Amino acid sequence: MIQPLHDIRVLDLSRVYAAPAGAMTLGDLGADVIRVEPPGGSDSMREWGPFINGESTYYLCANRNKRSITLDLKSVEGKEQFLKLVEKSDVVIENFKTGTMKRLGLDYEELKKRNPKIIYCAVTGFGQTGPLGALPGFDPVVQAMSGLMDVTGQPDGEPTKVGIPIADIITSGYVALSIVAAIRQRDMTGEGQFIDLSLLDVQVASMANVASAYLNTGMISERKGNQHNNVTPYQVFQTGDYPIMICAGNDGLFRKLADAMGHPEWGVDNRFVTNNDRKQHEGELVGLIEAVLATKLSEEWVTILSDAKVPVGRVNTIQQALEQEQIMDREGVEIVEHPAGSIKLLASPLKHSGLNVKTRYAPPTIGQHTEEILEELLGNKEIEDSFTVKNKVI
Known part of the structure; x- marks a missing residue:
């Protein structure tokens, strides 16, 4: 070729x-x-x-x-x-x-x-x-x-x-x-x-979105650890054993997340209906999610959320990253x-x-x-x- x-x-x-x-x-x-x-x-x-x-x-x-x-x-x-x-x-x-x-x-x-x-x-x-x-x-x-x-x-x-x-x-x-x-x-x-x-x-x-936010609104992004300046829930959460990354990047994904975690009421709660609502009540929402995630192991949650089409992944070590099946399958x-x-x-x-x-x-x-x-x-x-x-x- x-x-x-x-x-x-x-x-x-x-x-x-x-x-x-x-x-x-x-x-x-x-x-x-x-x-x-x-x-x-x-x-x-x-x-x-x-x-x-x-x-x-x-x-x-x-x-x-x-x-x-x-x-x-x-x-x-x-x-x-x-x-x-x-x-x-x-x-x-x-x-x-x-x-x-x-x-x-x-x-x-x-x-x-x-x-x-x-x-x-x-x-x-x-x-x-x-x-x-x-x-x-x-x-x-x-x-x-x-x-x-x-x-x-x-x-x-x-x-x-x-x-x-x-x-x-x-x-x-x-x-x-x-x-x-x-x-x-x-x-x-x-x-x-x-x-x-x-x-x-x-x-x-x-610097993409961070630069665009400043150039157009004057917003100066802050260090947020594993959270996001503009979106929630979009961060690392601790499960019953290992941490996982969850990215519910829009309102539809958040409702899928709430349903998969057994709390569909979150999706219609006035505090959490839109991303702006969720950002205003981020501390409350994160606390609720953390409490539920602690009840199961990371492998279970990755399976549950993946089946629900919610973006999720275990926080891997470099060894785990290179040895995961997806990487090996794609050589x-x-x-x-x-x-x-x-x-x-x-x-x-x-x-x-x-x-x-x-x-x-x-x-x-x-x-x-x-x-x-x-x-x-x-x-x-x-x-x-x-x-x-x-x-x-x-």
Whole structure:
């Protein structure tokens, strides 16, 4: 089956998560993604544990379906090899600090001289412009600056970051989407372009309903723990053993919830008929629900409420989440062979009737494919001394 990006080549100079994960999605869609790093590597993510047979599990999660080459872009030889690769590529992705590639003489203006159709995606903390443009930006800093932490956590607790690098993760989706859009536009115009993606821009744009409430009404959302600022009941509740999440997001779902819990009278109680009524009497309603939920175990309530078509789910540990039947049935975890041995990866969630997304390459070790790529793309028959790869000189 022909993949949609089978004829696209991507040079991935990026590190950590946002840009590498975006490049990984392009690889999932069939692109030939080539990681480019200096000898010895530059991705600090490889230093972050835990490890499996010496390989960082953090690095593994963002780098499937790529090949790896090492080039010293500060050397004349390395720069020229890179420029030759640019001539044979469609996309360059990097997430160095603003101005780094210009100092190397490898910014978009220089690269498009060698390949006018090149699509160049730069991912930074704060973008190429503005008073913060030159500063480094990490996910937790962006979570703080975007307002996300201010609306996350318990009402009487401190602002709290999300437990995963959410700004990076959301940005990775925009990396892939913006590049696919640029490729489509190039199909129509024949021209490449420069893409300026900022983690802060993305995370602020992702504030969605919270931002809309402030912009249009002046409402400043508060930390509500596992409750919702605008909807109730829409939160975590404790059952007879484990907590569950219930989301009765409209009046109809609330009536279904009340019926399933054996209290249909709640659905016609003047305190609870509409969402506005329920918000005004939230404390009373939550107390009633908690008392009933405590009489049965979580598994029973999940079955009862699911049968009633009320959105509900047990609050799982990561082990329970990955081992639940729904994820296993949809092959959400895969086993691939790697130089370090068999490893487990989260599979791509892309499932199309006409698209076969699969892992062609395990996350590569540093420079694993250098010789292969130079010979394949540049026709190098004699390998030059100036390119050093782990365990070999090429």
